[in-house]
Amino acid sequence: MSEVPDGVTLASLERRPPRPTATMTMTRDGPDGVEVLLGLRSPTMRAFPSYWAFPGGGVSSVDAAAVEQLQGLEGPQSKTIACILREMSEELGLAPSSEGLVAIAPEVRAEIIADKTRYLQLALEGHVPHDRSKLKVLCHRITPPFGPVQFDNAFLHIHAGEANGMPEIDLEPQTEFTEIMWAKPSTILERWSRHEIKVAPPVVTLLMEINRVLQRTKGRMEEAASDIASRLPGRRSILFAHGVEVVPVKTATLPPADHTNAYLVGDPHGDFILVDPAAHLREGMEDLATAVERHQGNLVALLFTHSHGDHIGDMGLLREAFDVPVWGSQHTNKSVKCDRILNDGEQLTLGSTTWEVLITPGHHPGHVCLLSEAGLIAGDMVAGIGTILIPPYSGDMAVYIEQLERLKQRQPHLLFPSHGPVIAQPTKVFNRYISHRKARHQRVLEAVGKAESIAEIAALAYADTPDAHPGLAEDQTLSHLLTHERDGAVQKSKHGWTLSE
Numbered sequence: 001m002s003e004v005p006d007g008v009t010l011a012s013l014e015r016r017p018p019r020p021t022a023t024m025t026m027t028r029d030g031p032d033g034v035e036v037l038l039g040l041r042s043p044t045m046r047a048f049p050s051y052w053a054f055p056g057g058g059v060s061s062v063d064a065a066a067v068e069q070l071q072g073l074e075g076p077q078s079k080t081i082a083c084i085l086r087e088m089s090e091e092l093g094l095a096p097s098s099e100g101l102v103a104i105a106p107e108v109r110a111e112i113i114a115d116k117t118r119y120l121q122l123a124l125e126g127h128v129p130h131d132r133s134k135l136k137v138l139c140h141r142i143t144p145p146f147g148p149v150q151f152d153n154a155f156l157h158i159h160a161g162e163a164n165g166m167p168e169i170d171l172e173p174q175t176e177f178t179e180i181m182w183a184k185p186s187t188i189l190e191r192w193s194r195h196e197i198k199v200a201p202p203v204v205t206l207l208m209e210i211n212r213v214l215q216r217t218k219g220r221m222e223e224a225a226s227d228i229a230s231r232l233p234g235r236r237s238i239l240f241a242h243g244v245e246v247v248p249v250k251t252a253t254l255p256p257a258d259h260t261n262a263y264l265v266g267d268p269h270g271d272f273i274l275v276d277p278a279a280h281l282r283e284g285m286e287d288l289a290t291a292v293e294r295h296q297g298n299l300v301a302l303l304f305t306h307s308h309g310d311h312i313g314d315m316g317l318l319r320e321a322f323d324v325p326v327w328g329s330q331h332t333n334k335s336v337k338c339d340r341i342l343n344d345g346e347q348l349t350l351g352s353t354t355w356e357v358l359i360t361p362g363h364h365p366g367h368v369c370l371l372s373e374a375g376l377i378a379g380d381m382v383a384g385i386g387t388i389l390i391p392p393y394s395g396d397m398a399v400y401i402e403q404l405e406r407l408k409q410r411q412p413h414l415l416f417p418s419h420g421p422v423i424a425q426p427t428k429v430f431n432r433y434i435s436h437r438k439a440r441h442q443r444v445l446e447a448v449g450k451a452e453s454i455a456e457i458a459a460l461a462y463a464d465t466p467d468a469h470p471g472l473a474e475d476q477t478l479s480h481l482l483t484h485e486r487d488g489a490v491q492k493s494k495h496g497w498t499l500s501e
Contacts, residue, residue, distance in 0.1 A: 005389070005475045018142050018152035022080040023056030024088060025138060025206065027221045028160040033184050034214055034221045035163065036207065038199070039091070039177035049424050052181065052188070053200040054155070055091040059083040066120050070130055077137050080154035085130050086112070086119045091176055092169050097129035101160050103167040104128055113173055134158050138228050141202055144238055144248045146421045147385045148256045155206060157225045185211040193242040195373050195413050198424060205236045237294065240422040241374040241414055243268055243353050247291045249277070249284040253310035257386050257419040260310050262288060263377055264295055265303075265370065267351020272297045274322065275370070275377055276305055276418060279313040289321055297351060303327040303342075305379030306364040307335035311418065329359055331366025342368055360407065362400025363390055369407065375414030375426075381407060382429055384420020389472070390479045397441060397483040404434050444480040445489060452496025454478055 026037040038052040063082035067073045073082050088094050093109045094101050108127045111118045122128050138155040160166050163182070171177055181188075185207040192199045199207075213224040238246045243266055248259040262279075266272030272295060279285045292299055301324050304312055315336060325339035333341060344359040348370070355377075358369040363380045370377040380388055381404065390397050408430035415423035423429050440461060447460035455470075458477040462468045481497055484490040491500045 005391070005471065015145070015148065015150070018150040020059040020080060020083075021056060021151045021153045022059060022083040022087070023054040023153060023155055024084050025054055025155055025157045025210075026160060027157065027225075028163045028166055028182065029221070030163050030182065030184070033219055034210075034224075035182040036185055036188065036210070038181050038183070038188065038203070039171075040179045040181070042176060042178050043425070045176065048198075048200050051198045051200050051424060053203055055087060055177070056084060056153075057087045057091075058151075060116065062086060062117050062120055066123065069120060070123055072130065072132055077154065080137070081132050081135055081156065084135070084154075084156050085123075085128075085132070086116060089119060089128055090116065091174050093173070094167065094169065095129040096131045096134055096158060098131050098133075100134075100165065101158070101167060102129060103170075106170075106173070109173055136225050136229055138206070138225060141236070143202075144246070144421075145250075145259050146248060146257075146261075146419075153202065155202075157229075159221050159225065185214070195241065195375075198414065201239050201422070204239045237291070240416050243272075243350075243372075244374050244377075244416055245291065245295070246416070246422075247287055249279045249287065249313070250281055251278050251284075251310040253419060254386055254389065257383070259419070261416070261418050261420075262291075263416060264291060265350065265355065265377060266300075267297050267353050268295070270297050270351020271300045272350055273301045273303050273327070273348075274299060275303045276311045276379070277302055277313050277318055277322075278311050279317070284313070285317055285321060292322065299324055300350070301325045301327045301340070303368070303370075304332050304336060304338075305369070305377070305418065306367040307332045308364060308380070311379075312336055329366030329368050331364075332368075358407070358410075360403040362396050362398075362403045363388060364394055371410060371412060373413060375416055375422075376407065376410070376412035378407075378415045378417050378423075380418050382415055382417050382423065382433060384415075384417045384423055386419060387472075388433075390476065392475065392478040392482055395479060397437065397479050398487070401434060401437050401441075404430055404437075408434070440476075441480050441483070444477055445484055448481070448484070448490050448497050449499045452498060454481070454497070457481070457497060 028035050039055055041048050041051050041053055043049045059079050063079050066082040067078040089104055089112050093103055095104050108122055123130050136157045138157050140154050143151045169180055189207055191197045213227050217223040240246050245264040247262045249262050251260040260278040262277045263275040264272050265275055277288050279288055327340045327342055328338040330341050342357045346357040348355045355370040355372045360367045360369050390400050412426045415426045443461040447457040451457045454474050454477055458473040461477055462473040488500055490497055
């Protein structure tokens with residue numbers, strides 16, 4: 001992503017109220033203590049593919065109808081409870097009854113999976129129990145403003161009792177999860193901190209809270225759940241990985257994004273740095289300061305991936321709030337006085353973690369990425385939402401593609417972009433970016449000769465993308481043309497662009 005090109009006007013993002021969703025935190029008493037159920041999301045899922053997460057989904061009209069017709073579904077949380085009862089029947093084949101969790105008949109579950117609107121009638125006929133007496137709402141969390149759509153998720157809880165009394169969970173009929181895992185919260189968190197597994201960020205922080213409260217309640221889960229549910233919601237960390245916390249900051253960036261991700265990177269209990277603190281407004285500065293104060297480590301520097309305006313905040317306010325050195329590349333030093341110049345291949349030791357500096361020009365000269373076992377702080381090399389612009393005169397399309405190839409070869413565990421959510425499948429994303437840019441590069445070349453003006457060349461090159469903004473298409477077409485010109489494939493004359501002879 002980058003600043004909007006001069007002369008291009010884009011509509012600002014109009015945010016709508018968060019969509020209601022619900023997830024189930026199911027626990028049981030295992031042989032060594034309380035265990036939590038997580039499911040491994042299919043790699044084809046749009047959100048959090050190949051991540052371990054709680055079962056659940058979006059509140060629908062079926063759930064609203066269930067509140068009106070099923071007995072026992074009253075109160076302000078009734079729709080989310082109806083939602084999780086339906087989702088449990090679909091994803092797990094389980095339902096809460098007065099005798100505890102029971103497995104619903106396979107043919108009944110198959111009907112619900114085929115058509116979720118069948119849930120209500122089947123419940124009314126008694127085929128699906130819906131005893132809500134053991135369900136408890138632990139908390140609500142609104143997803144961060146990474147994209148145009150946010151979700152207000154209710155985390156519900158049910159304790160299933162002894163492990164040997166649990167019905168078997170059959171994943172075969174459904175497609176969301178490829179496997180399930182029962183494990184102690186501490187075990188899940190240990191595996192996550194070693195980057196062995198990927199766990200959805202809100203699940204991580206809730207597991208941390210459950211783990212802490214279980215220690216106070218001496219392993220009594222129902223007491224721990226009541227404790228968690230009784231407390232007022234507070235501001236929680238957004239942990240993309242162990243040692244990588246994100247703070248979305250409101251910026252004037254390229255729509256549909258309207259935030260830049262600032263990152264707290266390093267040892268959760270030792271040295272860490274603040275990457276791309278892009279705040280210009282009081283609210284953003286307060287969010288950054290709160291995150292730094294909440295962190296249990298020692299802030300040692302501010303680091304900027306590059307010098308675009310949606311990545312560098314108000315330096316006067318930043319230096320006043322955080323009295324630490326500024327790190328950046330030699331090129332960034334031309335815009336912001338850097339106390340330490342970062343070089344390609346340099347190792348940054350931050351407590352118990354080590355991050356390699358990668359200078360990755362193409363989007364912008366001196367662009368910095370950081371790589372560790374946790375993943376890649378990717379800056380504007382990729383985006384979790386929207387697109388990446390290659391500015392015609394400060395960027396270089398060929399170099400950008402070369403750097404994407406280089407990053408792909410490093411096989412990072414995760415990608416942490418400057419805009420949008422964490423990216424779970426780095427190789428897949430790099431392949432898509434590289435093939436897309438190469439194909440567009442070729443289409444621009446093929447358009448030259450058929451047309452001479454940038455507008456006409458862009459129209460031909462972007463014929464397969466009719467929804468592309470004309471101004472952005474022309475801007476990126478110029479970037480491709482300048483690269484072709486440097487390669488000697490095209491030339492510019494007073495009449496426009498032509499193929500070189």
